[in-house]
Amino acid sequence: MAIFDVVRFDGLRSREWLIYKFPSEDLTLGSQLIVQEGQAALFVKNGTIADVFMPGKYTLSTENLPILKGLVNLPFGGRTPFSAEIYFVNTTIKMDINWGTTDPIQLVDPKYYVKLRVRAFGQMGIKVRNVVPLFRELIGGMQKNDIVKFDKIKEYYRGVLIIKVKSSIADEIITNKISALEISPKLEELSEKVKQQIVPEFEQYGFSVSSFYIQSINFPDEDFEKINKILEEKATFEIMGENRYVTKRSFDVYEGVANNQSGIAGAFVAGGIGLGAASDMRNSMHQTVENPLNREDKKICVSCGVSIPINSKFCPECGANNSTFTCECGTVLSPGTKFCPECGKKQ
Numbered sequence: 056m057a058i059f060d061v062v063r064f065d066g067l068r069s070r071e072w073l074i075y076k077f078p079s080e081d082l083t084l085g086s087q088l089i090v091q092e093g094q095a096a097l098f099v100k101n102g103t104i105a106d107v108f109m110p111g112k113y114t115l116s117t118e119n120l121p122i123l124k125g126l127v128n129l130p131f132g133g134r135t136p137f138s139a140e141i142y143f144v145n146t147t148i149k150m151d152i153n154w155g156t157t158d159p160i161q162l163v164d165p166k167y168y169v170k171l172r173v174r175a176f177g178q179m180g181i182k183v184r185n186v187v188p189l190f191r192e193l194i195g196g197m198q199k200n201d202i203v204k205f206d207k208i209k210e211y212y213r214g215v216l217i218i219k220v221k222s223s224i225a226d227e228i229i230t231n232k233i234s235a236l237e238i239s240p241k242l243e244e245l246s247e248k249v250k251q252q253i254v255p256e257f258e259q260y261g262f263s264v265s266s267f268y269i270q271s272i273n274f275p276d277e278d279f280e281k282i283n284k285i286l287e288e289k290a291t292f293e294i295m296g297e298n299r300y301v302t303k304r305s306f307d308v309y310e311g312v313a314n315n316q317s318g319i320a321g322a323f324v325a326g327g328i329g330l331g332a333a334s335d336m337r338n339s340m341h342q343t344v345e346n347p348l349n350r351e352d353k354k355i356c357v358s359c360g361v362s363i364p365i366n367s368k369f370c371p372e373c374g375a376n377n378s379t380f381t382c383e384c385g386t387v388l389s390p391g392t393k394f395c396p397e398c399g400k401k402q
Contacts (some may be wrong), residue, residue: 177271
């Protein structure tokens, strides 16, 4: 194998590389080592780190390879051949590392009581601060190929990263009772919280976390439809008022059954209510809950019982007098009243 007089790595066009193993282990004293900006070079012998070189130009000698000299018994001076593995490490900041939860976080929304499948996605930036623990903990098991990319590091850290993200989001939603629909304003706060939790995990392998962002928290459309239905019901409730909303829901149930003959037999008869009673109930409900939104604009004719406009003096169906009148005591009386219920005076 050829002996290299100059050892250098000019880098790849892509910044995806993290570790590059120099292709030759045959070197000589006096060779030039060039370490570019944004790189560090490790000399390794028998799996042990001999020396670490930061950016600069070096002439390999026993003076700057004291540890290696002890490992291979290098003499002083000359161009003595020796062997060592050389690894170049990318020390620039990698800002565009994307991450996402592979499995959803299953929880019950504390506001709408709907089971949701929550997912989170984001981006982070890391930088190699210390190449020694990086080699000892990671490179030793990753030197099968000449080049190791940042994607390999993502695989190593995916487990701990996702666990921290999931636990933080679940804690925010469940413990602090914040709906998944209302968590977006909390993304910055959650991002900082997760960052502080993962920093120690990365530091023990020689990395620093320059940035960490949770960019979105979402759930499937079918889960949102459940909440959307609740919101529509809530809007109806607020517009109609509690009593009218309950009445309307009851009417909807009985109306659906009463309009279905089999439903009458199946629901009312099974409950001990005959078909005739069910029909009477339906007719009664048509009269009393015909239009809950406008019911205050109607009144019942004192003669035939049909619903008529509240200001009608005479029934448009039977012609009966439906005018109200006032007793001497000031009580407003309905048509046909013979005695005042307040003072007892005959009308």
